[in-house]
Amino acid sequence: MSQTITIDPVTRLEGHGKITIQLDEQGEVQTAHFHVTQVRGFERFAQGRPFYEMPSLMARVCGICPVSHLIASAKACEAVMSVRIPHTAAQLRHILNLAQMVQSHALSFFYLASPDLLLGMDSDPKMRHIFGVVAARPELGRAGVALRRFGQQIIELLGGKRIHPGWVIPGGVTEPLSATKREQILKMIPEAHDNVKLALTAYKQIADSFQPEIAVFANFPSLYMGLVNEDDSIEFTDGALRLIDARGGIVDEGINATRFTEVIGEAVEPYSYTKFPYYKPLGYPDGSYRVGPLARLNIAQSMGTPLADRELSSFKKLTDGPVEGSFHYHHARLIEMIYGIEKIERILADPLILDAHVRAAAGVNRFEGAGMAEAPRGTLVHHYKVDENGLITWANLVIATGQNNHAMNQGVLQAARHYVHDGKFTEGILNRIEAVVRTFDPCLSCSTHALGQMPLSVELRSAANEMLAEAHR
Amino acid sequence: MRVLPSIEAGELLPPSARKVLIACGNTLRGDDAIGPLIAEAVERGAAFADVDVIVVPQLTAELAADLRGARTVVFVDAAVGTPPGEVAMLVVEPSLEPPQAFSHQLSPAALLALTAEIYQLLPGHAFTVTVGAASFALGDSVSEPIRAALPEALTLLRDIFGQAQ
Numbered sequence: 227m228s229q230t231i232t233i234d235p236v237t238r239l240e241g242h243g244k245i246t247i248q249l250d251e252q253g254e255v256q257t258a259h260f261h262v263t264q265v266r267g268f269e270r271f272a273q274g275r276p277f278y279e280m281p282s283l284m285a286r287v288c289g290i291c292p293v294s295h296l297i298a299s300a301k302a303c304e305a306v307m308s309v310r311i312p313h314t315a316a317q318l319r320h321i322l323n324l325a326q327m328v329q330s331h332a333l334s335f336f337y338l339a340s341p342d343l344l345l346g347m348d349s350d351p352k353m354r355h356i357f358g359v360v361a362a363r364p365e366l367g368r369a370g371v372a373l374r375r376f377g378q379q380i381i382e383l384l385g386g387k388r389i390h391p392g393w394v395i396p397g398g399v400t401e402p403l404s405a406t407k408r409e410q411i412l413k414m415i416p417e418a419h420d421n422v423k424l425a426l427t428a429y430k431q432i433a434d435s436f437q438p439e440i441a442v443f444a445n446f447p448s449l450y451m452g453l454v455n456e457d458d459s460i461e462f463t464d465g466a467l468r469l470i471d472a473r474g475g476i477v478d479e480g481i482n483a484t485r486f487t488e489v490i491g492e493a494v495e496p497y498s499y500t501k502f503p504y505y506k507p508l509g510y511p512d513g514s515y516r517v518g519p520l521a522r523l524n525i526a527q528s529m530g531t532p533l534a535d536r537e538l539s540s541f542k543k544l545t546d547g548p549v550e551g552s553f554h555y556h557h558a559r560l561i562e563m564i565y566g567i568e569k570i571e572r573i574l575a576d577p578l579i580l581d582a583h584v585r586a587a588a589g590v591n592r593f594e595g596a597g598m599a600e601a602p603r604g605t606l607v608h609h610y611k612v613d614e615n616g617l618i619t620w621a622n623l624v625i626a627t628g629q630n631n632h633a634m635n636q637g638v639l640q641a642a643r644h645y646v647h648d649g650k651f652t653e654g655i656l657n658r659i660e661a662v663v664r665t666f667d668p669c670l671s672c673s674t675h676a677l678g679q680m681p682l683s684v685e686l687r688s689a690a691n692e693m694l695a696e697a698h699r
Numbered sequence: 700m701r702v703l704p705s706i707e708a709g710e711l712l713p714p715s716a717r718k719v720l721i722a723c724g725n726t727l728r729g730d731d732a733i734g735p736l737i738a739e740a741v742e743r744g745a746a747f748a749d750v751d752v753i754v755v756p757q758l759t760a761e762l763a764a765d766l767r768g769a770r771t772v773v774f775v776d777a778a779v780g781t782p783p784g785e786v787a788m789l790v791v792e793p794s795l796e797p798p799q800a801f802s803h804q805l806s807p808a809a810l811l812a813l814t815a816e817i818y819q820l821l822p823g824h825a826f827t828v829t830v831g832a833a834s835f836a837l838g839d840s841v842s843e844p845i846r847a848a849l850p851e852a853l854t855l856l857r858d859i860f861g862q863a864q
Contacts, residue, residue, distance in 0.1 A: 289756065289803075337760060356760055357795060357809075360816045367817050374761035389756060 229253070229649060230691070236260075236660050238338040238355070240290055241670025245659060246497075247642045253649025258639040260631075260663055262500040262670050272621045277303050277590070277612050278396050284608065284623070285390050288669055290333060293326035293381065294601030295608070295623075296394040297463060301483065301597025302608040303396035306616075308591035314581040315398030317573050320463045321411075322384050322394065323599060324566040327462065328418070329377025330602035331519070331559040331566075334667040335425060336370025339556055342661050343432055347439065348654035366428055369421035373563070376418045380570070383407045398585035408574050418567045419533075426537070426560045436553060442644040443662045444552035444637025447472030449505065449515035451629070452522040453600050454479075460526035460565065462600040468525050469505060469515060474547050478505070483596035487609050490624060500670070503629045514632035517604025518666065519558035524548035529561070531568035537561040552637055552665040559667070590616045601626050603669055627668040637662045718750045718860050719769040719822075723776040725756055730832035730845045733777045737828075737852055746857050758805040763814040772825045773859055774807040775852070777845075781831035784844030786851045788859075791825040828855055 228251055234244035247258045268287055275283060281299040285292035297319055304311060311319075341354040344363055353361070360367030378388040384403070385391020393399050433440075451469045453461040467481035481489065493502040493510040505513035515521070523542075529535045541561060544554065573579065596609040604626030611620040641662045645655045687693055720741055724734030738754045741747040753765055758774070766772055774791065781787060793811035805813070807827055815821045830852055833842040 357813065357816070360813065364817055371761045371764050371817060374759075375764040378761065387754070 228256075231646070231651065231656075233656055233660060236663055238341065238660070238664060239668060239670060240288075241668070243663070243668075243670050245638055245663070247638075247646060247659070249646070249649055253647065255639070255643045255646050258635070258642040258659075259497045260634050260638050262498045262631075269621045269623060272618050275618050277306055277610060277616045277618055280608075280610065280618065280621075281394055281396065282390075282392060287623070289389050290330050291326060291601050291603070291669060292390050293322050293385075293394070294599055294606050296391070297323055297599045298597045298601075298606045298608040300394050300396050301599065302595045302610050303597070304586075305483065305595025305597060306590055306592050306610065306612055307396060307586075307588040307595075309397060309586040309588045311398040311586050312581070312583045314402065314576075314578050315584040315586075316464065317576055317579055318384065318399050318403055318584065319394060321570050321573050322381060322391075323463045324570050325377045325380035325384075327377075327600075327602045328563050328566040329374045329381070331563050331667075332370055332373035332377065334602075334664075335429075335556060335559055336366065336373070338667070339661075339664055340366065340370070342657065342664070343429070343436070343556065347658050347661060348652075351653060351657070354657070363428070365424065369424045373418060373421050373425075376414055376421075376567075379414065380411055383410060395585070397587055400585070402582045402584045403580055405580055408579065412571065412574055415567060415571050419564075422560060422563045422567065426564070429557060429560060433557065439658060439661070440551045440553040442641050443658075443665055444633055444640060445550055446636065446640065447550055448633060449477060449508075449513070450521035450524045450548060451505075451515045451517050451605060452525045453598075453605065454526055455530075457530075458527035459530040460522055460528070460562075467598070467605060470525055470548065472548060472550070474524070478507075483598040483607060483609075486598060486605075486607050486624070487596050487622075490607075492624065492628070498631070500625075500631050501628045502631045503624055504632070511632055515629065516552075516633045517626050517629045518555065518602075519562050520549060520552060520555045521604065522600065523558045523561060529565045531565055531572065533568055534561055534565035537564060552633070552662070555665045555667065590614065601669075603627055603667055604629055625669070627666070627670065630666045630668065634663055634666050634668065637665075715768045715770060716749075717769045718771045719766060719773070720747075720750050720752045720856070720860075721758070721762065721765070721772065721774050722752070722754045723757060723774065724754070727837065727839055729834045729836045729838045730783075730830075730841050731777050731835050732839075732841050733830045733832070733845050733848075733852075734775045736841065736849065737775050737830075737856070740849065740853055741856060744853070747860060750860055757803060758807065758810050759803050760805065760810075760813055762805075762810055763817050766810070766814045766822055767818045767820060770823045771860060772811075772822045773856060774825075774827045775856075776827065776829050777832040777835075778829035779832060781829070782844075783831045783833035783842060784848040785831040786848050786855060787827075787829050787831075788855060789827045789829075791827055793821065793825075824859075826859060828852060828859075 229249045231247040236243045243262045248256045250256045281296045284295040284299040337356045382388045385393040453465040455461045455465045468479040469477040491506045504510040594611045598607040607624040609622045722734035722738035724731045726732040791807045794808040830848045
């Protein structure tokens with residue numbers, strides 16, 4: 227008799243999701259899906275709002291990466307305004323974006339992933355959480371808490387709040403950086419470096435013991451997309467997108483926010499409220515691609531800062547060509563944290579960083595605008611249409627997690643097929659299948675915001691899994 | 700004036716006299732804003748000049764770094780299940796029971812336990828001060844019972860922080 231294995235909820239993720247694994251009559255895996263089960267509706271209830279409200283509205287999509295939404299939204303508004311923001315404002319936003327990236331990656335590595343990495347995939351589920359990590363490796367618990375605080379303190383210093391800060395507005399930022407705050411941030415840098423170095427050392431010591439998982443955790447060829455600068459160095463706030471193939475060849479590049487909306491389509495599947503973006507010239511699903519730390523490090527030829535460049539060089543030696551195994555997202559996150567800390571220090575040395583000119587002003591000059599930035603999890607795009615009064619008539623968000631949706635589903639299927647046979651599985655096996663999704667560090671609350679005529683199916687099944695009744699919309 | 704309970708001998712006390720107020724709440728969910736409102740008043744009040752004020756939507760693990768070295772900690776929040784406007788104070792002991800379901804929504808007791816585990820330091824005194832809520836509906840203003848309770852809550856906080864030396 228066929229059987230469905232359901233993992234609900236998937237734990238140690240941001241947001242709500244479940245995994246279903248359908249077995250055939252022989253107990254072998256037929257299909258597997260990662261279902262995102264929450265709906266938010268931001269794209270719909272933003273309609274009718276003045277465009278200048280959008281950054282603070284859209285920041286509420288998420289409590290981990292609100293800064294990404296602030297920046298992408300502000301850039302979309304600036305496209306409507308047809309303004310270029312002052313250099314100092316761009317640099318300050320860059321610091322804010324990098325601070326968020328550091329604290330978000332710290333959350334992913336220390337709180338969500340390290341219980342598996344440090345305690346083991348088969349460890350006692352009752353201890354497989356941050357408290358368990360702190361009990362087993364208190365120095366890593368301290369490092370994780372400190373790195374989260376590092377990023378959040380910078381966000382609070384610049385934006386006024388640790389979560390859902392303000393400060394970023396269409397046209398720039400509301401106030402310049404003071405010398406006092408610059409010194410406060412600089413004082414935090416050395417300890418942040420020490421903490422990331424501790425984590426990276428610990429990771430490198432245990433990574434080899436996960437070769438079996440590395441082999442089957444969403445390990446397959448794919449396209450990759452991310453922002454780069456003209457010198458091929460990594461970029462998080464400006465630059466243009468590059469899409470590369472599984473051999474590292476450039477498929478498309480120089481993609482700005484406007485072109486993104488033209489070349490990227492969004493497919494819908496009946497089993498998830500998250501969309502499935504794809505590169506239109508290749509169609510769906512062949513045009514599916516991965517974003518985020520693994521993609522960014524596959525695309526960039528340099529980080530542009532010394533310590534991160536050294537680590538990137540080692541990272542790229544893991545394989546010939548782009549690194550395909552999604553388990554290596556964990557490693558890539560740590561390298562990006564090193565880069566973020568180095569880059570924040572470098573930007574603060576810009577002689578113009580305390581300049582008072584941090585805002586450009588304009589009204590509606592175009593009726594459509596798009597803005598993009600690299601969120602911790604990958605490329606984020608906000609795309610708006612406004613009327614002549616500047617009221618939002620249409621909004622679309624293309625979220626990083628959605629762009630990894632196809633890969634997450636393929637990854638879950640790959641792992642399920644490897645581990646589940648003859649209808650048998652252990653708790654450790656189920657944890658491993660969840661851990662595939664964790665490598666992508668998805669932000670599910672961000673990724674589901676469309677509200678419309680959502681298909682809905684309700685099934686009533688008996689204890690023997692016989693269908694008793696069903697209803698569909 | 701309420702008397703603070705004495706701390707037990709043998710506990711590791713931080714050398715500093717830091718006082719920390721952690722206010723939880725969402726200013727867009729009606730009476731859930733009482734925590735941030737109290738925090739605002741504390742930041743303005745001369746009697747609280749030596750209190751570090753932190754406002755958060757919920758208690759997350761990294762707040763352990765803020766509690767490190769604190770002598771007195773007070774968690775302020777709206778409460779359900781108590782009459783609207785009722786101000787209550789409870790002593791908080793570090794504990795991981797019941798087990799926490801989310802690392803981004805810790806109880807005060809769990810956060811204290813995490814702080815002690817990470818830093819081998821235990822805040823000398825820890826309390827929750829809560830105000831009974833009438834409504835958590837979407838909105839940016841608080842109900843009248845909540846607003847009327849603000850002075851009593853602030854008096855209680857003055858007692859707590861004033862006695863903490």
